[in-house]
Amino acid sequence: MSRRAPDVRDVRAAAYQLPTPVPEADGTLAWDSTTIVVAEVSAEDVVGLGWTYADASCVPVITGVLAPVVTGRPLSAVPEIWQAMQQRIRNLGRPGLVSCALSAVDIALWDAAARWLDVPVADLLGRCREQADLYGSGGFTSYDDDQLVDQLRSWTDRDIGRVKIKIGESWGARPAEDLRRVGLTRETVGPDTDLFVDANGGYTVGQARRMADALAELDVTWFEEPVSSDDLDGLATVRAATAIDVAAGEYGYDLVYFARMAPVVDCLQVDVTRCGGYTEWRRAAAVAAANGLEVSAHCAPNLSAHAAAATPNFRHIEWFADHDRIESELFAGCLDPSGGSVTVPRTGAGHGLAFRRDVAEPYAV
Numbered sequence: 001m002s003r004r005a006p007d008v009r010d011v012r013a014a015a016y017q018l019p020t021p022v023p024e025a026d027g028t029l030a031w032d033s034t035t036i037v038v039a040e041v042s043a044e045d046v047v048g049l050g051w052t053y054a055d056a057s058c059v060p061v062i063t064g065v066l067a068p069v070v071t072g073r074p075l076s077a078v079p080e081i082w083q084a085m086q087q088r089i090r091n092l093g094r095p096g097l098v099s100c101a102l103s104a105v106d107i108a109l110w111d112a113a114a115r116w117l118d119v120p121v122a123d124l125l126g127r128c129r130e131q132a133d134l135y136g137s138g139g140f141t142s143y144d145d146d147q148l149v150d151q152l153r154s155w156t157d158r159d160i161g162r163v164k165i166k167i168g169e170s171w172g173a174r175p176a177e178d179l180r181r182v183g184l185t186r187e188t189v190g191p192d193t194d195l196f197v198d199a200n201g202g203y204t205v206g207q208a209r210r211m212a213d214a215l216a217e218l219d220v221t222w223f224e225e226p227v228s229s230d231d232l233d234g235l236a237t238v239r240a241a242t243a244i245d246v247a248a249g250e251y252g253y254d255l256v257y258f259a260r261m262a263p264v265v266d267c268l269q270v271d272v273t274r275c276g277g278y279t280e281w282r283r284a285a286a287v288a289a290a291n292g293l294e295v296s297a298h299c300a301p302n303l304s305a306h307a308a309a310a311t312p313n314f315r316h317i318e319w320f321a322d323h324d325r326i327e328s329e330l331f332a333g334c335l336d337p338s339g340g341s342v343t344v345p346r347t348g349a350g351h352g353l354a355f356r357r358d359v360a361e362p363y364a365v
């Protein structure tokens with residue numbers, strides 16, 4: 001019996017601000033809370049769930065700007081709805097908050113469509129694997145040694161064989177301290193764990209090249225945003241000077257950004273909650289593939305997992321400590337990162353996640 005997909009009936013959004021356990025910082029930013037904007041799309045008897053880690057000002061963009069062009073359209077046509085949203089926001093500007101809002105709605109639409117079909121999101125996107133590798137991510141520059149070691153052990157104790165810490169403290173003002181912390185990390189995780197670093201654009205090109213030499217001696221294999229990701233020539237210069245993989249892309253909000261960046265990195269990072277949702281993720285991954293690159297998922301681990309399972313040229317998911325904590329608290333059914341990979345089930349509907357609204361409510365902003 002054939003069934004016509006139901007029309008989208010309702011789009012809702014709300015923002016929740018959760019404090020971090022302790023103050024956190026990377027090379028170029030400090031924070032003590034994280035805001036998640038949750039979008040919900042209803043059609044017939046299903047509700048799709050999506051989210052983005054962005055400012056609460058995404059909420060009126062979703063409810064006031066995007067909802068009117070999404071409502072009333074058939075759930076089976078997510079890319080068509082995506083195009084309507086893209087046309088609607090022309091004069092607002094795509095990058096930044098607008099793209100985050102667009103991403104949350106797009107993700108909720110795919111989840112709703114998958115729930116209606118009673119299949120996992122990964123299957124609807126076009127599955128190509130069941131398991132996706134991941135790495136533990138955190139190692140904030142604000143941590144003292146005990147906090148850093150405790151977090152690293154929380155990953156290695158679960159057999160997660162890849163870890164990433166932040167360096168570039170205070171815009172690259174403390175390179176010796178950065179290297180001491182990387183050394184402590186290597187000592188803690190042992191020689192067989194893959195060790196990654198992220199400078200969040202904290203170094204100059206010359207600094208980054210000198211750091212790369214020292215990092216190579218500690219067997220670091222991933223140098224993320226050694227210089228500002230806006231400095232494509234700088235990324236290319238650092239990349240040419242080291243055998244360590246240079247990675248960037250977390251601020252990519254549209255396809256052209258990824259097309260420009262792909263030639264100067266060894267692995268393209270894409271954030272599904274910023275880039276334009278699953279719809280644009282697939283095209284960004286194709287841009288990477290055409291440049292001979294793999295894609296690594298930036299943040300939002302439980303959403304990234306479904307994209308990972310549907311991306312042929314996929315490397316790993318960033319299991320970011322802040323987002324792991326928030327998603328485990330606010331959503332039932334989160335994936336287990338133990339063993340260093342997640343299994344994206346072949347059964348179940350949508351992401352298989354349920355929003356714990358009562359838990360979230362006290363954090364509402």
Ligand SMILES: [Mg+2]
Nearest residue numbers: 198200224250
């Ligand atoms: Mg990063």
